[in-house]
Amino acid sequence: MNAVEARALTKRYKDVTAVDRLSLTVSEGEFFALLGVNGAGKTTAIKMLTGLTRPTGGDGYIFGHSVTADPRNARALTGVSPQETAVAMKLTVRENLELMCGLYGLDDRSGRAHAIMDKLSLSDVHDKAATALSGGYRRRLSIAMALITGPRVLFLDEPTLGLDVLARRELWQVIEGLRGSVTLILTTHYLEEAEALTDRIGVMSGGRLVAAGSAGELLDRTGAKTFEDAFIKLSGGEA
Numbered sequence: 392m393n394a395v396e397a398r399a400l401t402k403r404y405k406d407v408t409a410v411d412r413l414s415l416t417v418s419e420g421e422f423f424a425l426l427g428v429n430g431a432g433k434t435t436a437i438k439m440l441t442g443l444t445r446p447t448g449g450d451g452y453i454f455g456h457s458v459t460a461d462p463r464n465a466r467a468l469t470g471v472s473p474q475e476t477a478v479a480m481k482l483t484v485r486e487n488l489e490l491m492c493g494l495y496g497l498d499d500r501s502g503r504a505h506a507i508m509d510k511l512s513l514s515d516v517h518d519k520a521a522t523a524l525s526g527g528y529r530r531r532l533s534i535a536m537a538l539i540t541g542p543r544v545l546f547l548d549e550p551t552l553g554l555d556v557l558a559r560r561e562l563w564q565v566i567e568g569l570r571g572s573v574t575l576i577l578t579t580h581y582l583e584e585a586e587a588l589t590d591r592i593g594v595m596s597g598g599r600l601v602a603a604g605s606a607g608e609l610l611d612r613t614g615a616k617t618f619e620d621a622f623i624k625l626s627g628g629e630a
């Protein structure tokens with residue numbers, strides 16, 4: 392069964408079609424990158440697949456559960472670290488994690504918080520307020536909050552946004568460490584990272600999925616020499 396499936400998934404706002412009949416499948420355990428220039432529709436697609444906004448057409452499925460007809464079960468299998476991270480700034484790392492457990496009615500809050508802090512190397516900062524964390528650690532906390540409910544699919548919307556090159560490398564190691572234990576779908580503007588680290592890449596442009604495949608397949612299809620050139624061609628630019 393596919394971990395994630397979109398079938399003609401569409402979101403129309405008044406004067407813009409943010410996502411236009413998006414169809415794609417992601418297998419269980421796969422690490423999938425969704426690429427596209429600003430405004431291509433990546434965040435809107437993720438918001439629909441995670442139940443944060445309702446499609447105006449088509450549907451999305453998480454392990455077969457429709458995000459429109461069966462949103463509770465779909466959402467129960469899903470974790471998301473949004474583009475604008477949603478951590479409680481005044482609370483400490485541990486408190487943020489325990490708060491998530493509370494929101495989801497999970498028992499053994501302290502045990503769960505410890506386990507996830509261990510996994511994401513957050514233990515050293517467990518009693519720091521989120522506001523005092525660097526951008527890289529704040530993002531790590533956001534990912535830990537998304538993972539603490541034990542999702543089978545994790546969406547990461549621009550996890551490396553605004554991070555310096557060292558923090559970015561460290562965070563990529565953390566994300567790499569999740570490979571296999573959860574199906575991963577992420578967006579990024581760092582093409583070399585998507586190329587090196589993910590199994591398959593989808594390129595969106597103007598709300599539509601214009602191509603999907605391995606980095607090598609996208610290179611072959613476009614006849615480009617570098618992945619950046621391939622991406623620019625697929626996005627409708629001159630390469």
Ligand SMILES: Nc1ncnc2c1ncn2[C@@H]1O[C@H](COP(=O)(O)OP(=O)(O)OP(=O)(O)O)[C@@H](O)[C@H]1O
Binds near residue numbers: 408429432435474
């Ligand atoms: N709530 C909204 N109301 C109206 N238009 C919206 C809304 N949310 C997104 N849009 C529009 O939908 C299109 C897609 O936006 P979206 O945020 O999904 O793009 P993105 O690929 O995530 O871009 P970025 O790389 O900048 O994060 C844009 O034209 C955007 O202006």
Ligand SMILES: [Mg+2]
Binds near residue numbers: 433434435474548
């Ligand atoms: Mg976005």
